[in-house]
Amino acid sequence: MNANASFNQNTCTLNFIDLARQTLLLESKALEAVSTRLDEQFNAAVRLILNATGKVIITGMGKSGIIAQKIAATMTSTGTPAVFMHPSEAAHGDLGVVSKGDVVIGLSKSGTTEELLYILPALKQLQVQIIAMVGNVRSALALRADAVLDVAVEKEACPYDLAPTTSTTAMLAMGDALAMALMQAKKFSQYDFAVTHPSGALGKRLTMRVADIMATRERLPIIQDTVSFTGLLLEMTSKRFGAAIVVDGETGKLVGFFTDGDLRRIVQTGKDLSRLSAKDVMTPNPKYLTKETLAKDCLETMEAHRITQMIICDDAQKPIGIVHIHDLVSLGL
Template sequence: MSQTSPPASLLRESALRTLSLEQAAIGALMSRLDEEFDHACRLMLDCQGRVIVTGMGKSGHIAGKIAATLASTGTPAFFVHPGEASHGDLGMITRGDVVLALSNSGETAEVTALLPLLKRLGTPLISMTGRPGSTLARHADAHLNSAVEREACPHDLAPTSSTTAALALGDALAVALLEARGFTAEDFALSHPGGTLGKRLLLTVQDLMHSGDRLPLVTLGSPLRDALIEITRQGLGFTCVVDQQGRLAGVYTDGDLRRTLDQHHDLRDLTVDEVMTRPGKRISPQVLAAEAVRLMEDSRITALAVVDDQQRPIGALHMHDLLASGVI
């Protein structure tokens, strides 16, 4: 027998109630950040090994994500399943490591079973629990209080608000450590070399620019006809215009051509000097390709001249190159 779906408004009301409870859970964390958070950060910053993150059940899933976030933001870390740790995987933890253990109750048997072993190793322990008086919290070197008033689950049972709070607290740790280490966008890219993210952060203008015979170029004083032939030959929508020393004096673009046609009835006697754009947008070859995208978007152009330290054109970059490379 088919069931009738509840009205959409009731579904939205349930969703809004959940989001409100989880928002409140995250907000409550702010007033509880104290010296324990500082101590936890210092333990991880001073760590000579890795940060081992552990947790059971839903807390284990959150622990895995925290470990991944730490590892990608400059803090070497990985997840160890507490049940497996008691059956051999404890060998993954060394004296130079720091353990971050998650348990909402602070009494999860698989996690608390690790306490004697960690104490014997002398491995610093950071706990993240919802009960400051719990076994795990009391035996930790630093305790992070992730308590929530209630779960978003209407029965106050399924881990919802508590796991959201733990995840947010893990992000707070990762970002605090990232900033303390001076971790840069380039550092981040080194651990994300694949896909669009790596391309956006790693590729420079020099990697994508057209150079050599593919560089559109005419000199000052050239007939406009020569500039149009060069634009057509290279197919980049513009040409660089250089002075006698080879420095970029300006550019002539498809847009300039439209303006020229509006303003001049006879193009035969025009030189490129009379109608080009001065000084023309330009960029250094060492600049990240993502910055070139921003410059093009801000200037509402589709191509850039690439110049060296003496302002001599050495390349040309087109928006199509950025699209083809996956930077945008």
């Protein structure tokens, strides 16, 4: 029997769903155990970061280093500036990123990671506070830290208890717990979150204004109220909005709006269109918004009134832009 045949026979006897469930249950139980061991050391760690005058630096080797990068990213996006520092590179110059007033969080399952212990004296000399996130609270790293976060797990999900799985999950979850505690302590709001996530859906909803997306200047379908019906149609069809903004010929203020729907209705009346002007066929006193209006509010207004174009005016009620509902929908608002 060749190797491939043997492999196929062995895998056929495995229930992968059961294996996955075992892994997930093992890790969830480990997290529950970690949560029961939370004590005043967690409060101490939070206070160290809140009272720091500098930034948070998170470090770790191997898989712990990967988790450290994720924790740094989560903290940074939720109001606590943080950076990842590779401990080996730190010993060769990257310690220059550390300044007095910073807080360093060191991740290590054993608490004896050589690369971390090697840079500890330098960190102490730089007078930074150290938080240890370890699986052994009596380890060398823990004993030299200012606060210790216990992320010990009974065993890894790996069947040989070797590959970092449960232990890195515990570190990641503890990092999330720290980030969320700091986020709430700093009263970091959804609006603050949106500012740091401008291209995300929430960021767009809470920060994007109609001024960022409206059509302006030569793209604006705008005519004076004295223009003939033919001139109105030419202006409307030369732009992509299927509508025309009508302004007072003397003041330039908004006085009306004419859309494809209005065109269909006026044609059905049988009137002599050649004798009509924009003022005769426009819808007077149309709705408009200002350029500071949030894009999401503009969309909600348009949907509420079942309109597909929104005029944007300045404080003097003079049109400065127009927004089509398709532009808003395409943004994922």
